[in-house]
Amino acid sequence: MTKKKVTILNSSGLHARPSAALVKLASKFESEFYIHMYGYRINGKSILGVMTLAAEQGAELEFEVNGPDEEEAMESITELVNNKFGMHDE
Amino acid sequence: MEKLATQEISIKGLPGSEGIAIGDVLVIDNKKRKVQPKKINSESILSHLKSFAKSKQLFLKELDTLSTNLDTKTAGILETQKHIVSDVEIEKRINASIEVEQYSVDYSIYKVFNEFIERLRESGSELFQQRIVDIENIRDRLIGLSCENRNALIVEKGTILIVKDISPTDLIHYFEQGIGGLVMDKGGITSHAAIIAQSLGIPCLVSTKDAVSSSGLSKKAILDANNGELILNPSSQTTSDYKTAQKKEKRLRNAVAVTSKPSTTKDGKDFTIRANIEFVQELKLAKKFNATGIGLLRTEALLFGGIANKSESEQDKFYEEVLSKSEGEVTIRLFDVGGDKLISHTHEEANPFLGWRGIRMLLDEGEMFKSQLRSILKTAGKYPGRIKILVPMISFVEEIEEVRTELNILQDELKNQGFTVDEGVQLGVMIEVPSAALMADHIAKKVDFLSIGTNDLTQYTLAVDRGNERICSMYQHYHPAVWKLIQTSYDAAVNNGIQISVCGELAGDEIGAACLLGLGINDLSMSPSSIPKIKGLLIQRSQEELHKFSKAVLNCSTSEEVRELYRAWD
Numbered sequence: 001m002t003k004k005k006v007t008i009l010n011s012s013g014l015h016a017r018p019s020a021a022l023v024k025l026a027s028k029f030e031s032e033f034y035i036h037m038y039g040y041r042i043n044g045k046s047i048l049g050v051m052t053l054a055a056e057q058g059a060e061l062e063f064e065v066n067g068p069d070e071e072e073a074m075e076s077i078t079e080l081v082n083n084k085f086g087m088h089d090e
Numbered sequence: 091m092e093k094l095a096t097q098e099i100s101i102k103g104l105p106g107s108e109g110i111a112i113g114d115v116l117v118i119d120n121k122k123r124k125v126q127p128k129k130i131n132s133e134s135i136l137s138h139l140k141s142f143a144k145s146k147q148l149f150l151k152e153l154d155t156l157s158t159n160l161d162t163k164t165a166g167i168l169e170t171q172k173h174i175v176s177d178v179e180i181e182k183r184i185n186a187s188i189e190v191e192q193y194s195v196d197y198s199i200y201k202v203f204n205e206f207i208e209r210l211r212e213s214g215s216e217l218f219q220q221r222i223v224d225i226e227n228i229r230d231r232l233i234g235l236s237c238e239n240r241n242a243l244i245v246e247k248g249t250i251l252i253v254k255d256i257s258p259t260d261l262i263h264y265f266e267q268g269i270g271g272l273v274m275d276k277g278g279i280t281s282h283a284a285i286i287a288q289s290l291g292i293p294c295l296v297s298t299k300d301a302v303s304s305s306g307l308s309k310k311a312i313l314d315a316n317n318g319e320l321i322l323n324p325s326s327q328t329t330s331d332y333k334t335a336q337k338k339e340k341r342l343r344n345a346v347a348v349t350s351k352p353s354t355t356k357d358g359k360d361f362t363i364r365a366n367i368e369f370v371q372e373l374k375l376a377k378k379f380n381a382t383g384i385g386l387l388r389t390e391a392l393l394f395g396g397i398a399n400k401s402e403s404e405q406d407k408f409y410e411e412v413l414s415k416s417e418g419e420v421t422i423r424l425f426d427v428g429g430d431k432l433i434s435h436t437h438e439e440a441n442p443f444l445g446w447r448g449i450r451m452l453l454d455e456g457e458m459f460k461s462q463l464r465s466i467l468k469t470a471g472k473y474p475g476r477i478k479i480l481v482p483m484i485s486f487v488e489e490i491e492e493v494r495t496e497l498n499i500l501q502d503e504l505k506n507q508g509f510t511v512d513e514g515v516q517l518g519v520m521i522e523v524p525s526a527a528l529m530a531d532h533i534a535k536k537v538d539f540l541s542i543g544t545n546d547l548t549q550y551t552l553a554v555d556r557g558n559e560r561i562c563s564m565y566q567h568y569h570p571a572v573w574k575l576i577q578t579s580y581d582a583a584v585n586n587g588i589q590i591s592v593c594g595e596l597a598g599d600e601i602g603a604a605c606l607l608g609l610g611i612n613d614l615s616m617s618p619s620s621i622p623k624i625k626g627l628l629i630q631r632s633q634e635e636l637h638k639f640s641k642a643v644l645n646c647s648t649s650e651e652v653r654e655l656y657r658a659w660d
Contacts, residue, residue, distance in 0.1 A: 016170040016221065023173060040209075046179030047170070048206045051221065054213030 002070045004063050010084035013056035018085040023047045025080055031067025033077070044077075099308075099322040101301050103273065106284030109293030110336045111271030111313040112329060113248040115322070117305045118256075125233065127201075128194040138188045138195040145195075145235035149175050149228075149259075156262050164289045167258060167282050174228055180206075196233045203229035220278040227257035227282075245269055250313050252305045252320075258282050265290050271313035273301045273320050295320055345622030349380040353625065357632040361607055363625055364419075364615035366593055370408070373415050375618040383418030385615020386480070386541070386593040389425055389462070405465040413473045421541065421593075421615075422466055423520070424452060424459070426482040443555055448483020453492055464500050471510035478516040480541055485523040490536045493517065518589075522546035527575035530582030540583050542611075544594030544602070548572050566649040567596055573605065573644055573652075580609055591615060600627050601656045607633070608640025 008014060014022070026033040026044045033044035035053065037060075042049035044063070055061060065074045080086070130138060153168050153175070160168070174180070180202055187198035203225065210222055245251065247268035255276040256264075261283050264272075272287055272294040279296060287294035293315035295301075301320055305311070308322040312332045316339075321328060353361050364385030365376035376384065392405055412420060428447025439445040452459040463479075470477035481493055494517060501511050521527050522543035534540060548567040549556045556565045576592075583590035591613035596602030598616030603624045606614060616624060628636075639659055646652050 013215075013217065015217070016224075017166060020170045020173045027178075043179045046177050047173040048177050048203075048225070049179050051218070052206045052209040052213070054210060054215040054218035056215055056217065 002063075002065045002074045004074055004078060006061055006063060006078055006081050008055050008057055008059045008061070009082065010087055011057050012087075013059065014050055014053060016051065018087065019047050019050040021085045022050055022077065022080060026073070026077060029065075029067070029069050029073035029076075031065050031070040031073045033073065034064040034066070036062040036064060097323055098325055098328060099304060101273075101298050101304060101320040101322065103295035103298035103301070103318050103320065104279050105315045105318045106272075106274070106277070106279050106281070106294035106296040107287040107292060108316050109271070109291070109313075110316065110332060110339055111248070111250055111293045112324075112332055112336060113250045113270040113311065114246060115252060115305055115308045115311045116245055116249045117252045117302055119254065119302050125196050125200040127197050130188075130192050130194050132192070135189055135192065138198075139185060141195045141236045142184055142188065142199065142232075145199075145232050146175055146181075148235045149232060152259055156259060161289050164258075164286050167285065171228060171258065174225070175232070195236045199229060199232050199236065203232075217280075220280055223255050223277050224258075224282045227255065231257050231259060250311045250320075252301050252311075254302055255281075256283050258286050261286055261292075262290075265292060271295075271315070273298055273313060275299055275302050346378060348622050348626045348629075349378075351625070351629060353382070353629070355607070355628060355631055355633045355636065357634060359612070359633040361612040361614065361628060362591075363621055364421075364591075364593075364613070365618045365621070366598075366615050367412075367618070370411050370415060372618060373412065376416070376621075379618050379621040381618060381621060384412070384416060384420040385591055385613070387412060387420055387422045389423060390427060393425060393427060402461045402465050405462060406468060409466060409469040409477075410472075413469060413476060419476055419478055421478040421480050421518070423480040423482055424449070424462055427451060443549065449481050449489050449493065450483065453489065460496065460500065463497060464504065467497070467500055467504055467511060467515065468509055470512040470515045471504070474510075474512040475514065477512065478518060478539065481517070481519045482543070483522065483546070484519040484533070485525045487529060487532055487536065490517075490519060490533065494536065520546075520593075521575075521579045522594075523550050524575060527579050530579040531585065534582045534586035534588055537588065539589040539591070540579060541615075542576055542579055542590070542592045542594060544572065544576075544592060544596035547575060547594070551575060567594075567599075568601060568643075568649040568652040570644065570646050570648070570652070573609075573640075576606070576611070577609060577644060580611055584610070589613065598624060600624065601652065603628060604631065604636055604656070605640045605643050605652075608636035608638070608643075610637075 010018060023045055034041050035044045035050065037053050037055060040053065042053060044050060063074060063077060150172060153172050157165050157168050183202045184198045187193045187201060188195060207222055207225055210218055245264055245267050248270040250271040250273065251264055251269050252273045255274055269292065272292055274283055274296045275298050277283055277296045281296060284294055284296050293313050295313060295315050295318060298320060305322055310324060312321040312324045312328065353363055362382050364383050365381035366386040367373065367376060367384055368388040368391050392408060426448050428442065428445065428451045466477060466479060484490060497517060504511050516538035518537050518539035518541055519533060520543045521530060521540050526533060527547065530540065544567055548565060551571050552564060552569055554561055554565045580590055590611055592606050592611055593615040597606060597614035598620030603614055604627065607628055642655050643652050646655065
C-alpha cells in the first residue's frame with residue numbers, strides 16, 4: 001500500500017472537470033485508489049465520491065493506492081494533481 | 091388571482107445568459123414525483139436490476155447523441171455527466187440496494203444519489219453547493235428513464251420556458267424545438283443549464299426563486315436577461331419597447347459575430363482592419379468590433395477651446411490613456427489644424443484649404459509642434475513598437491526632411507534627459523494632396539509608411555471644396571482620377587518596400603473598401619461602427635474577384651460608372 005499527501009492547486013478545486021480527469025486516470029490502473037479527507041475514505045474511481053469531497057483550492061488530501069501497479073498509479077495521479085489537471089486557471 | 095394575469099409583474103433573477111426574449115409562457119412545474127421507499131419481492135429483483143442497467147444505457151446513448159455538434163464546453167459538461175452516470179460506486183450501491191435491501195429501482199437510485207447530495211450539502215462550499223442541482227437532474231432523469239416516463243414535451247417556437255430547474259438533456263431537447271428563453275428558479279450562474287444556455291445563445295435567467303409559482307396564469311412574457319428581469323403580462327407599450335431593443339441587440343450581436351471571424355478573404359488572403367478614433371471613449375467600440383489597433387488617432391481635440399499650446403502633461407495623459415487601454419499599433423496623427431479647423435489665433439485666409447494648414451502650420455508654430463512630438467516620443471518610449479507618427483498635409487519632400495530632423499533632435503534630447511526612447515518609432519505621411527501622390531515614389535524613400543487620406547485627396551484632386559454646398563455634388567470620392575492617384579501611391583509603397591494603408595472614408599465604404607483591397611491595399615482604418623459592414627463584405631469575396639473589380643474601376647471614366655459596376659458585381 002502506498003500513501004501520499006497532496007494539495008489541490010487549481011483554482012476551481014476538485015470540481016466536475018478535474019474530478020472527471022482524476023477518475024478517468026485512476027480507472028486506467030488495476031490498483032484500488034482511495035482518497036482520505038475530513039475522515040472520509042472515498043473510492044477515487046467514483047466521480048461522485050470525488051466531487052462530494054468538495055475539495056477546494058488548498059485542500060489537503062491523502063491518497064491511498066493499493067494493488068499491483070500502485071507505484072506507477074500514485075506517480076501518475078499525483079502528477080495530474082500537481083499539474084492542476086492540465087487546466088489553465090480561468 | 092385572475093386579475094394578476096393582466097397585470098405587468100416584474101420578477102428579478104440573475105442573468106445566466108444575456109439576451110432578450112419575447113414570447114408565450116410555458117411553465118413546467120416539475121414537482122418531483124414522490125419516490126417512496128418501496129420494497130420489492132425476490133422475484134422482481136432481476137427485473138429491477140435490468141431496469142437500472144437499461145436506464146443507464148438509455149441515458150448514455152442520449153448523451154452521446156447530444157454530444158455531437160456542440161462546442162467543447164458543453165460537450166465537456168455532457169462528458170462529466172457520462173462519468174457520473176457510469177460511476178462505479180453508484181452502480182455498486184444501487185445494485186446492492188436492489189439486490190440486498192430489496193428496494194425498488196427508483197427508490198434505490200433516489201437513495202444512493204441522495205447520499206452523495208447530502209454530503210455535498212454538508213460541505214458548506216458555495217461553489218460545490220451549486221452542483222447539487224446538476225446532480226439532482228441526473229438522478230431524476232435516471233429515475234424517469236427507469237420508469238419509462240420520458241418527458242418529451244413539445245413546445246412552440248419562441249416559448250419562454252419557466253421551470254424550477256432543468257437537466258442539460260432537457261434543455262437541449264427544448265433548444266432543438268426553438269425555445270426563446272429560459273427562466274429557472276434554482277441554480278446559480280455557473281450551473282450547467284446556465285452555461286449551456288450561454289453556449290446555445292438562449293437568454294436565461296436563474297435564481298428567480300418564485301417565477302414558477304408566479305407565472306401560472308400568464309400567457310406572455312418578456313425575458314430581459316441583460317438586466318436580470320422577467321416581465322409577465324407585458325403591456326403593449328413595454329412589448330413594443332422591448333421589440334426595438336431586441337432588434338438592436340440582434341444587429342449588434344450579428345455584427346460582433348462577423349468581426350470575431352479571421353480577417354481573410356474567401357481565398358485566404360489576409361487583410362487588417364483598424365479603427366479611426368479621436369476620443370478614449372471610442373476605444374470600447376473599437377475593441378468590441380475587434381479592430382486590430384488604431385489606424386488613425388486624431389489629436390485635434392486636444393486643441394479645442396482655442397488653446398494652441400495645450401500643456402504637454404495633458405497631452406502625455408491622453409496618449410498614455412489611449413495606449414494603456416488599447417492593444418497593437420496606434421498611429422498618431424500630428425495636429426491637423428487650419429483649413430476648416432481654425433484655432434483662435436490663426437488669421438483669416440482667402441482660401442483656407444489651400445492655405446496655412448497641417449504640417450505647414452506645425453513647422454511654423456515651432457513650440458506647438460515640438461511639444462506634441464516630444465509628448466508622443468515619451469509615450470512611444472514606454473510602449474516600444476506600438477506608436478507610429480503620421481504627418482498630415484505633406485505636399486513637398488522637404489517638409490518630411492524637416493520633420494525627420496526635428497524628430498531626431500528631440501529623441502536625442504529625451505535620451506539625454508534620461509527618458510527611454512523607441513529608436514524604431516515609425517514616421518509616415520498622409521497622402522492627401524495630388525503632389526504627394528504623384529511624388530509618392532520619392533516620398534516613400536524618406537518615410538516608414540504611407541497612409542492615404544481619401545477625403546482630402548478627393549477634394550484636392552477634383553478642386554472641390556467639400557464644404558461648399560453649391561458644388562458638393564462634384565465631390566465624388568469614386569472619381570477615377572482619385573483611384574489613379576491611389577494606384578500610384580500603392581505602387582510607390584510596394585516598390586520601396588514600405589507599408590501603405592488607407593484611413594479615409596473610402597476605407598469604411600463598401601465600394602471603396604472592395605476596390606482598395608482589390609488594388610492590394612490590405613490595411614484599412616475606419617470609424618469603428620463601419621467595421622462589421624466592411625469586414626462582412628470583404629470576408630465574403632475572394633482576392634481575385636476584388637482584383638478584377640478594382641481593375642474595372644480604374645478603367646471607368648465617371649463615378650457613376652463605378653457605382654454601376656458595383657451594382658452589377660454585387
